[in-house]
Amino acid sequence: MRNTDITQKKRMRNMLFVNIIIFVLLISRISWLQFVKGSELQSMAYVQQNLNRNINPKRGTIYDANKIALAVSATVETVTVNPTNIATEDKEKVAKALSSIFNLDYETVLKKVKKKTSIETIVKKTDKEKTNELRIWMDQNNILSGINIDEDTKRFYPYNNLASHIIGFTGSDNQGLDGIEAKFDKELKGSQGKILKLTDAKGGDIDGSAESYVPAIDGNDLVLSIDMTLQSIVEKYLKEACIDNVCTDGGNIVMMNPKTGDILAMATYPNYNLNTPYEPNTEELKEQWNNLEQKDKTTALQQMWRNKAITDGYEPGSTFKLITSSAAIEEGIVTDTEKSGEFSCTGSIEIAGVRINCWRYYRPHGAQSLREALMNSCNPVFIGLRSKNRC
Ligand SMILES: [Zn+2]
Numbered sequence: 001m002r003n004t005d006i007t008q009k010k011r012m013r014n015m016l017f018v019n020i021i022i023f024v025l026l027i028s029r030i031s032w033l034q035f036v037k038g039s040e041l042q043s044m045a046y047v048q049q050n051l052n053r054n055i056n057p058k059r060g061t062i063y064d065a066n067k068i069a070l071a072v073s074a075t076v077e078t079v080t081v082n083p084t085n086i087a088t089e090d091k092e093k094v095a096k097a098l099s100s101i102f103n104l105d106y107e108t109v110l111k112k113v114k115k116k117t118s119i120e121t122i123v124k125k126t127d128k129e130k131t132n133e134l135r136i137w138m139d140q141n142n143i144l145s146g147i148n149i150d151e152d153t154k155r156f157y158p159y160n161n162l163a164s165h166i167i168g169f170t171g172s173d174n175q176g177l178d179g180i181e182a183k184f185d186k187e188l189k190g191s192q193g194k195i196l197k198l199t200d201a202k203g204g205d206i207d208g209s210a211e212s213y214v215p216a217i218d219g220n221d222l223v224l225s226i227d228m229t230l231q232s233i234v235e236k237y238l239k240e241a242c243i244d245n246v247c248t249d250g251g252n253i254v255m256m257n258p259k260t261g262d263i264l265a266m267a268t269y270p271n272y273n274l275n276t277p278y279e280p281n282t283e284e285l286k287e288q289w290n291n292l293e294q295k296d297k298t299t300a301l302q303q304m305w306r307n308k309a310i311t312d313g314y315e316p317g318s319t320f321k322l323i324t325s326s327a328a329i330e331e332g333i334v335t336d337t338e339k340s341g342e343f344s345c346t347g348s349i350e351i352a353g354v355r356i357n358c359w360r361y362y363r364p365h366g367a368q369s370l371r372e373a374l375m376n377s378c379n380p381v382f383i384g385l386r387s388k389n390r391c
Helices: 002-036 037-048 088-101 108-115 128-140 179-183 185-189 228-244 283-289 294-305 317-330 369-376 380-390
Strands: 048-056 068-080 118-126 147-156 193-200 213-214 251-256 262-267 343-345 348-351 354-357 366-368
Touching: 002 037, 002 343, 048 147, 068 088, 068 128, 068 317, 088 108, 088 128, 108 118, 179 185, 228 251, 228 262, 283 369, 317 369, 317 380, 343 369, 343 380, 348 380, 354 380, 366 369, 369 380
Parallel strands: none
Antiparallel strands: 048 193, 068 118, 068 147, 193 213, 251 262, 343 366, 348 354
């Protein structure tokens, strides 16, 4: 009798001990989930329970000074699917329809439709004609859920190459990547809207839960000081000049209103098509293109996109000689511009203790008229014009 008593007591003690251990383990697991992993799990649950589809805002238009649109956003549509909302027996049918309407690979589409994720993108920025075809198919086949057609926008440049280096272009998410598009991205892009929907654990619809719609806010328009007519004239003549003079590095022109400082035109040759910014722009580059490595392709594209009129340094130096000679004629320092031997170049000139060389110091120009000095771009003559005036 006594023995059984002791055994029973012992058993109870052991049980109690085991229970305490289980209890402690449970408490620590709960604390771990609550305090350590809490916020992470909460956000995972949010993603699972809320199905968000973004609505892209309409990007602002870029106009020239006369309000001619140089960059516009056209309305297109994006198609996504919620695989869990498509009935298993419909999946192949849906994949077949999507792949045939949008010219996509059937197997790839089927894989997306069968996925266990809550949202998959089928096609981005497609024409309304195509999505209308899909709408009709959905209606005829009584597919009411699982396929979303949302409005989106696509950038379009109506004048292709015109002012390409000024305007720049956007990426697949409508983000500005170069030129004005990149510089004023914040002003142009607007803010994204959302379609929010509550879902169950598997990503399916919850009966009676409505979609809530947060509209997108469109971007602001931008008016440039560029005049499209002047820009096209400047581009035409720059191209002609570069071809006629075989300028292998291309060329630039900046046209400015001297009274206001407004830039009326700014051209770089060769330019590129803003609607296809990743394609080579010259015959020469087109020929090499397929043999280039990715790294060299990137370098070539960056070179093509660069607005050399504002990014590359150029010393005005000799171009200013026109001003010096005009002033010399106006002030009567030189009366006969063709009088030979009026000036002399010995290869260098010392001024205020500094010796400045002629660019042809190794074979000085010797005796010259002002006209010849200008033709030779002779540095000592133009420095001398100034000192003669002073004496
Ligand atoms: Zn000289």
